[in-house]
Amino acid sequence: MIRIILFILLVGAIAALAVFLVDERGHVEIVWGDWLISTSPIALAAASLTIAFISLVIWQISRWIFRGPRGIKRIRRIALQRKAYRHLTEGFLAAAIGDGGKAQKLARKAKTTINEPALALLLSAQAAQLEGQREAAIEIFKDMMVRPETELLGIRGLLLNAKKSGNQLEVRELAERAYRIRPDIEWVLTTLLELRVRNRDYMGALKVLKESIRNNLISSDLAKIRRSALLVEASRKAKRNDNQRDAHKLAIRSVEIAPNFLPASIAAAEILIEMGRFNACARIIESFWKIAPHPTLGSKYRSIYEDRDIHTQIKRLERLTKISPDHTESQILMGSAALEAKLWGSARKHLLEVEKRSPSARVYRLLARLETDENQDTQESHLWLIKASEAPPEEVWRCGSCGAIHTTWHILCNSCASIDSIDWGVPFSSNKKLHEASILPNDKRIESN
Numbered sequence: 001m002i003r004i005i006l007f008i009l010l011v012g013a014i015a016a017l018a019v020f021l022v023d024e025r026g027h028v029e030i031v032w033g034d035w036l037i038s039t040s041p042i043a044l045a046a047a048s049l050t051i052a053f054i055s056l057v058i059w060q061i062s063r064w065i066f067r068g069p070r071g072i073k074r075i076r077r078i079a080l081q082r083k084a085y086r087h088l089t090e091g092f093l094a095a096a097i098g099d100g101g102k103a104q105k106l107a108r109k110a111k112t113t114i115n116e117p118a119l120a121l122l123l124s125a126q127a128a129q130l131e132g133q134r135e136a137a138i139e140i141f142k143d144m145m146v147r148p149e150t151e152l153l154g155i156r157g158l159l160l161n162a163k164k165s166g167n168q169l170e171v172r173e174l175a176e177r178a179y180r181i182r183p184d185i186e187w188v189l190t191t192l193l194e195l196r197v198r199n200r201d202y203m204g205a206l207k208v209l210k211e212s213i214r215n216n217l218i219s220s221d222l223a224k225i226r227r228s229a230l231l232v233e234a235s236r237k238a239k240r241n242d243n244q245r246d247a248h249k250l251a252i253r254s255v256e257i258a259p260n261f262l263p264a265s266i267a268a269a270e271i272l273i274e275m276g277r278f279n280a281c282a283r284i285i286e287s288f289w290k291i292a293p294h295p296t297l298g299s300k301y302r303s304i305y306e307d308r309d310i311h312t313q314i315k316r317l318e319r320l321t322k323i324s325p326d327h328t329e330s331q332i333l334m335g336s337a338a339l340e341a342k343l344w345g346s347a348r349k350h351l352l353e354v355e356k357r358s359p360s361a362r363v364y365r366l367l368a369r370l371e372t373d374e375n376q377d378t379q380e381s382h383l384w385l386i387k388a389s390e391a392p393p394e395e396v397w398r399c400g401s402c403g404a405i406h407t408t409w410h411i412l413c414n415s416c417a418s419i420d421s422i423d424w425g426v427p428f429s430s431n432k433k434l435h436e437a438s439i440l441p442n443d444k445r446i447e448s449n
């Protein structure tokens, strides 16, 4: 707008000057050596403007001639880059729909036309993978690793290949290298944590977990469970190395971090029993009993007092079971202790109560024993045992990835090498159920312990 106004003003000024000069009488004389030019003011003004215009045109032409080759090169480069980006776009689209051949062709074209090879390399790698050319893809990933801008991409590609071929040493080296470059990326931290767990380097895994927490890559609830789980394994490792002091410290810490994580309470109870610290052990079991009574903790609690007379044992068990008196585990614990103490009436009362509310093979077996011990009634006992054989399976430690059954909880399934896949529940009876469980998020699986 301003330019238009300025232009109108300029044209107006020239027109006014022209009118002024036309109206102005007189003449102009220019003497140059032997030359004499005599003319009117308007003719002189017109001649000056014409000379100025011709000079401007000559200046522009000479400028274009001088800068011409560079300008042409620049235009050509821009056109080539546009072409290369079009090849790349079409190539990535072809890769996205699984057309590896077309993607490879376009990647080759882009590589010859573009200055920046990072994208062309990425497309080439994707295309090679789609075409099943593993060796070619590996070479491209190696190429990527020597360029700072694509180094991490190259590492990731090689790492996935090494994982597929089961080369654990290479996986480890690549994960450590990726961690040195970017210790704040989720896949880098997850891979490294898994590797360290598989190598039983639980303290190293805890350091990696700390990075995930610092970079907000993990929820605080899941972080607590993971830390607790790693501490449980670290405690077991210390115990295997006869370092009872560290084993105790680590197990207690695991309970403090996640009081609702069952394996932590079990690990702490075990080490405290070994150390003869029965009161501390009882307190840990009692506090978990409030959250979820569990048969393993029940039997640990019983073992604390197994040297006492049976009546004292029952009194102690009552202190535990009155925390959740109606829970099946409390009833079974009291029923089986009463059976041991030959308190038939009490045993029958507790066991029949459980049998009514939540029958299981375990309670049928105890009732069968009751019939044998109290009444020597083998026929009645046999009937309970038949029921036990037909009852649904008992809860166990099971792997949500492969379905393997474990005697105790571990962070790593030694059957399929999955991490965080073992929880407490009924064994998987079909592939469908196993699949359903394995797609549960890790935090869900651990919390259900």
Ligand SMILES: [Zn+2]
Pocket (backbone or CB within 6 Å): 399, 400, 401, 402, 403, 404, 413, 414, 415, 416, 417, 418, 421
């Ligand atoms: Zn498994």
